[in-house]
Structure formats: structure tokens, C-alpha cells
Amino acid sequence: MKTQEILDQLRSAMTLSQGVSGLLEITANLVGDNRPLEALECADTLRKEVAQIFEGVGRAILGTTQQERYRTLSELLDAVSDDRFLGEEWIRPEASQKLIAMIGDAALVRFSYPAAMRPCLDYTMDCVLAGRAPNIRFVTPSASQSSMMGHILTILDLQGMVSLDIDWGWDRPGVSETDVEVMLPPFGVTGKDDHTIPQRTLASLGLERGKIGRLLSETLAIADAMEMTLGRVILSTTPGSMFRMVGSETVARENLLRSDRLEAIMGVPSGMMFTNTAIPTLLVTLSPADGKRNTVRFVDLGHELVASKGRRGRFEVLPSASWADLAAGAKVKDRALARDVSFEEIRENNLVLVPNRYLSTGARERIDALLAKHDVAALEELVEFIRPVSISEDEGGELTLLEAMPSDIGLDGFVGEPRRAVRVGAAKYNKARNQRLIPGDVLIAVKGTVGSVALVPEGIPEENAETIWTAGQSMMILRPTRRGGIAALTLYEYLSDPTVQEHIQSLAGGAVIQSIGMKDLKALPIPLPDLETLTEMHEGFQRRQEILVRIEELRKQLEDDRAACWPHQKLRATD
Known part of the structure; x- marks a missing residue:
């Protein structure tokens, strides 16, 4: 049966969610108990005549081959996922196929978290076609998703091939000896029920039960993979968890390196894998616990050799690309596509584990060649760093703060009169004095459009004026010091160079909003030209x-x- 015909039938259901769930339950019922329609769970949400229509649709689906049934259901779920019904629970088909190719012919495979549903189904179908019968387990915290998965397996005659558990992926009775773990945790979800987290996992992060604070699911999944698995792991996470310098995230990254299991980290462009998120993601692979590694392979899955721009500018996986080979195959010649990085270099980069940090080698090599010809100093030796704080408006305030933003930077390299005005009283005005701009300052964006740089011109309002210029929170004020001996123009010319801009942006990270860490900014090497230059x-x-x-x-x-x-x-x- 055509997918569009099914969608036309679903439009008469109460909601898209109820329609899809009802269709799957009714179709699965025809295979199993064949209970009366009014005895099914969907009877509470679907009108009788709609349920009868779905029964006819279900019979048509069941009248096709197993492969045709799976194709129909896959196309249906693809279509409704575009309408945000499944959200991040149903990944794109091309990405799913690349993922299951990374599993190989493992005999014992565990898929965990909602987004692992499609790879689990794809892998199960591939095993059937290959005549293999591995032990497959699907773990999800969602009872409704587990029920949906059960209905799909029944429709496809795969009931006995997949075990279903309703749990969080990290909730385990003991260390798993599964050959391969596929973990696709939800992004940005805070782990609150710490009673479901094994003590060993908590301890690895330096946490105590009842005192876990803001522990994100991505970090928890990484800790679970490190402490509670012995086989290979394929894990999805966000760049933020591999970049942020706070809390348990840095501990988790330290544990990754110490384990000697970290095999590859692959950057996945937004939209390539997950249907309804604009967030770029990372795929992390771990070797078995008895493996010993001393390098990590970083890969850009958005590189033109393995991806192309498709519909609406979204990156599409090239059919010829092998994620399995990119992660663990022979060394790749193109260092913008993939590069093996030593643990030592990673530690020099403050344990940041995002691909763009290590794949922008061209810019870094050109900078190194320039630095070799000059005296060099770290940025922190040359300037004072002034980090603006947020200052809210006062009702009836008589004084004005003009906050400079990246959008205020002109073509001439100077920041123009800021467009954002904040009216404040005397107390907040005095607080803002600490971040008042003065001629000779250099502004650099440290959040959002990271690296945007500008000079502060002469002729701006002086101290104690009713209106003063300050910097917004996305900017950092770099104020050259006398002991540093560098002119603002020298600093601006260097930092604004396209090669240096490319390098600075490679140091940035973050799931949604890019930012650069203070350690990286302070350590930035600055060449000191001679008088003639x-x-x-x-x-x-x-x-x-x-x-x-x-x-x-x-x-x-x-x-x-x-x-x-x-x-x-x-x-x-x-x-």
C-alpha cells in the first residue's frame, strides 16, 4: 500500500500521534490475538469508523512481503517524523544504514534510548535477510515507544528477535558483556532519578547519590559506556559535552582518554542524522575494553568527499561513504577529512574533543610558519581581559549605556555607535564603569559569531558622561597593557586576518551557540613584529x-x- 494513501487515512484520525499508534496497534492485532477493535487501547482515541478503515489498511499491509511491509512502515514513519510526531526518535534512513554497517556481524547487540529505534529495526531486518539470528535488545524509557516497537516487530514477524526493556539506557544490573552497544541518548535532558544510575557510574564522575546536580544525559551515557560495557560502543552526543570546561563533563572526557578505548569522534552536520534538530552532533566510537589505543581519529562527516548539500541546504550522506572505514580503517590522506591525533596533543588542547579543533590544520600550519619568524607572546601576556557582565534596564533610569555587539562593527574595522541602549540608575552606571570602552581597546566576540574583532575609536564619550559605551556579553574587551608593549592596531590586524579567524573559530565549540574558552583565548600566540613591519x-x-x-x-x-x-x-x- 502506498505511503501517501496511508497518510490520507491518518488525516481522519484524532491526531497524527493517535492515528499512527492506532494503525500500528490494529495491524499488529491482526497478526496476533485478533481481539475486537473495541478491546484495543486505541479504541479510546479513535472513532469506530476510523478504526475500521485502519483495519482495512492493516490487512493490505500484511498482504505484502516482509521487505515490502518494512519499506511501507519506514516511509510512513519518515513522513510523519517530518511533521515532528517522532521528533528525535526516528533518525534519517541513510544515517541509520551507515550506523548499522559499523556494527558488523556482532552476535549480541544492545540499542538504547529512543533514537536507536530505527537502527535497531534496520539491523534486525538485515540479519533476517542474511540468515543470522543475533541476540538483540532495545532499551527505551518510553512505555509508548516500547509498545510501538512491539507492534512494528509483530507486523514484520520479528517478535522473537528483539527483547524490549522499559528503562533508561544507563540502568543496568551489572557490567554488560554485549558485543556492541549503540547509544543515542536524548540531548540536553537532565538525569534526575539518580536511583536508576549504578553507583559505579556515579563514582566515575566523582558524584554521590542524591548530589548529582545538573548531570546531562549525554555525559551520563559516556560514563555508562566507560564503566558498564566491555564491548564496542557507538555513541551519539553533542559538541557541548566534548567542549565545556565545567562540572562532570571534563571528568568524563578525562576518563575517556585514560581508558585507552576512545577510537574515533566524528562530526555529524545538523540535519544529516536527526530529523528535527538544527544541532550538529558527534558520533563517538569506543573499542572493546581489552583494546589499547594512543591516538584518536577525528572525522568531518560533512566533508565534500563523504557528503553533499541536498534539499534545503541540508547535508546528505554520500552512498559511497563508509562511516565504519572512516572511524577505524586505514589512515586518510586528506587531513581536513580525518586525522589521527595523539593523546598528548589532546591534553595540550585542554581535553577538547571536537573535530574542528584538530582538522583545521592548514590555518594552524600557516600561523606556525609566521610565528617561527617573530618573537611570540601569549595573548594573556599582552592585554588585560575585561569580561562584561549583564546589566538590566532600570525603569526611569537617567543614564545610558550603549552596549557594543558584533553587528556594530563597521567595514573600517572600528566599532560604530552601539545600537543597543540600556537606561540605568546611578548604581548600575557605576557598575558599568568596569566595562566602559576607551579608545585603544580591542573587542573580540567570544560567543555567537566567535572571532569578530574591532577597534574602539577616538572621540567616544568620556568617563562620567551621561551616556557611555560598554560591551555586550558576547564580547571580550582586550585592553593592551604597558608592560605588554603591543599596539591595539597590531593586535587588530593579526586577529582579523582570515587565516587567524579560521583558527580562532576552530577553537570554538558548543551545541547551539558557539563560544571560545578563556584558556584557549588567553593562550593564543601573538607574533610581535619589528619596527619596520x-x-x-x-x-x-x-x-x-x-x-x-x-x-x-x-x-x-x-x-x-x-x-x-x-x-x-x-x-x-x-x-
Whole structure:
């Protein structure tokens, strides 16, 4: 039966969720007990005539081959997942196929968390077609999803091949000896029921029962994989969990390296794997517990050799790409696609485990070549770092703070008059003095559009003026110190260079909003040019300012000429 015909029938159901669930239950019932329609759970949500229609649809589905049934159900769930019915519980078919190819012919496989449903079904079907009968387990905390999975398995005559458990993936009675674990935990979910977490897992993160604080499911899944599994692991997580420098996340990453099991970390572009999230993700693979490694392979699955831009600009997996080979195969020549990185280099990068940190090698090599020709100092040796704090508006405030943002940076490299105005009273005004901009400051974006850089010009309001310029929270003020001996223009010219910008952006991380860590920013190496180079740089900057003035004059001339012609002259508003 055509997927579109099924969707047309679903539109007459009460909701899409109830329609899909009802169709699956009714169809599965035809295979099993064949109870009266009114005895089914869906009878409470579906009208009798709708249930009868679904019964006819179910009979049509069951009249096809096993492969045709699976194709029909897959297409149906693909279609409704685009309508946000399944959310992150149903991943894209191409990504699922690449995942199950990484499993190989394992005899004992455990799939955990809601998003693992499709890979579990795909792997089970592949085993049937290959004449294999492995032990497969699917674990989900959702009773409704477990029920849906049971109905699908019944419709496909796969009831005996998959065991279903209603639990969190980390809730285990003991260390698992499963050959392969596929863990796709939900993103950003806080683990609250710590009684479901084994003591061994908590202890590995330095946590005590009842005092786990804000423990995210991604970090908990990593700890579970490290402490409670012995076989291979394929795990999905967010870049934030591999980048943030706070709490249990850094402990989990330290444990990953110490285990010697960390095999590969692959960057997955947003939309390539998960249907309804714009968040880029990571696939982490661990070797068995008896394996010993001293390098980690970082891979960009959005690279043009293994992916292409498809519908609505979303990255699509190329059919020829093998995620299994990229993770564990022979060394890849293109270092922008994949690179084996030593544990030592990872520690030098503060245990950050995101691919873009290690794959932007071209920019780093060009920078290293430049640094080799100059004296060099870390940024923290040259400037004072001033981190702006959030200041809220006061009703009836008589003083004004103009907060500079990346959008206020002009083509000339200077920050223009900030557009965001905050009216405050005397107390908050005095607090804002600490982040007041002064001529000679350099601004750099540390959150959002990371790396955007600007000079603070002369002629801005002075101290104690009713209106002063400050920086917004996404910016960092770099104030050159006397002992550092570097001019603001030198710092601006270096930091604004496209190669340096590429390098700075490779240091950023975060699940949704990119940010750069203070450790990375402070350690940024800065070349110190000689006097002759500084003179040439200053003269070049002045020439560019003069060119920009001429460009602005020509732009104004262009506008005036156009305004003098028909119909613009006739349509121009008059005072």
C-alpha cells in the first residue's frame, strides 16, 4: 500500500500521534490475538469508523512481503517524523544504514534510548535477510515507544528477535558483556532519578547519590559506556559535552582518554542524522575494553568527499561513504577529512574533543610558519581581559549605556555607535564603569559569531558622561597593557586576518551557540613584529581607511545620481 494513501487515512484520525499508534496497534492485532477493535487501547482515541478503515489498511499491509511491509512502515514513519510526531526518535534512513554497517556481524547487540529505534529495526531486518539470528535488545524509557516497537516487530514477524526493556539506557544490573552497544541518548535532558544510575557510574564522575546536580544525559551515557560495557560502543552526543570546561563533563572526557578505548569522534552536520534538530552532533566510537589505543581519529562527516548539500541546504550522506572505514580503517590522506591525533596533543588542547579543533590544520600550519619568524607572546601576556557582565534596564533610569555587539562593527574595522541602549540608575552606571570602552581597546566576540574583532575609536564619550559605551556579553574587551608593549592596531590586524579567524573559530565549540574558552583565548600566540613591519602595517591601514572614504563618497554619488532620475525624482518625499 502506498505511503501517501496511508497518510490520507491518518488525516481522519484524532491526531497524527493517535492515528499512527492506532494503525500500528490494529495491524499488529491482526497478526496476533485478533481481539475486537473495541478491546484495543486505541479504541479510546479513535472513532469506530476510523478504526475500521485502519483495519482495512492493516490487512493490505500484511498482504505484502516482509521487505515490502518494512519499506511501507519506514516511509510512513519518515513522513510523519517530518511533521515532528517522532521528533528525535526516528533518525534519517541513510544515517541509520551507515550506523548499522559499523556494527558488523556482532552476535549480541544492545540499542538504547529512543533514537536507536530505527537502527535497531534496520539491523534486525538485515540479519533476517542474511540468515543470522543475533541476540538483540532495545532499551527505551518510553512505555509508548516500547509498545510501538512491539507492534512494528509483530507486523514484520520479528517478535522473537528483539527483547524490549522499559528503562533508561544507563540502568543496568551489572557490567554488560554485549558485543556492541549503540547509544543515542536524548540531548540536553537532565538525569534526575539518580536511583536508576549504578553507583559505579556515579563514582566515575566523582558524584554521590542524591548530589548529582545538573548531570546531562549525554555525559551520563559516556560514563555508562566507560564503566558498564566491555564491548564496542557507538555513541551519539553533542559538541557541548566534548567542549565545556565545567562540572562532570571534563571528568568524563578525562576518563575517556585514560581508558585507552576512545577510537574515533566524528562530526555529524545538523540535519544529516536527526530529523528535527538544527544541532550538529558527534558520533563517538569506543573499542572493546581489552583494546589499547594512543591516538584518536577525528572525522568531518560533512566533508565534500563523504557528503553533499541536498534539499534545503541540508547535508546528505554520500552512498559511497563508509562511516565504519572512516572511524577505524586505514589512515586518510586528506587531513581536513580525518586525522589521527595523539593523546598528548589532546591534553595540550585542554581535553577538547571536537573535530574542528584538530582538522583545521592548514590555518594552524600557516600561523606556525609566521610565528617561527617573530618573537611570540601569549595573548594573556599582552592585554588585560575585561569580561562584561549583564546589566538590566532600570525603569526611569537617567543614564545610558550603549552596549557594543558584533553587528556594530563597521567595514573600517572600528566599532560604530552601539545600537543597543540600556537606561540605568546611578548604581548600575557605576557598575558599568568596569566595562566602559576607551579608545585603544580591542573587542573580540567570544560567543555567537566567535572571532569578530574591532577597534574602539577616538572621540567616544568620556568617563562620567551621561551616556557611555560598554560591551555586550558576547564580547571580550582586550585592553593592551604597558608592560605588554603591543599596539591595539597590531593586535587588530593579526586577529582579523582570515587565516587567524579560521583558527580562532576552530577553537570554538558548543551545541547551539558557539563560544571560545578563556584558556584557549588567553593562550593564543601573538607574533610581535619589528619596527619596520609595524610602520608598513600602519601605513597600509591608513591607505585602506582613505580608500573606504572614497568608496563612501562614490556610494553617495551613486545614490544622488539615481535619485535625480525618473521615477525616483518624481516619487521622492517632499517636506
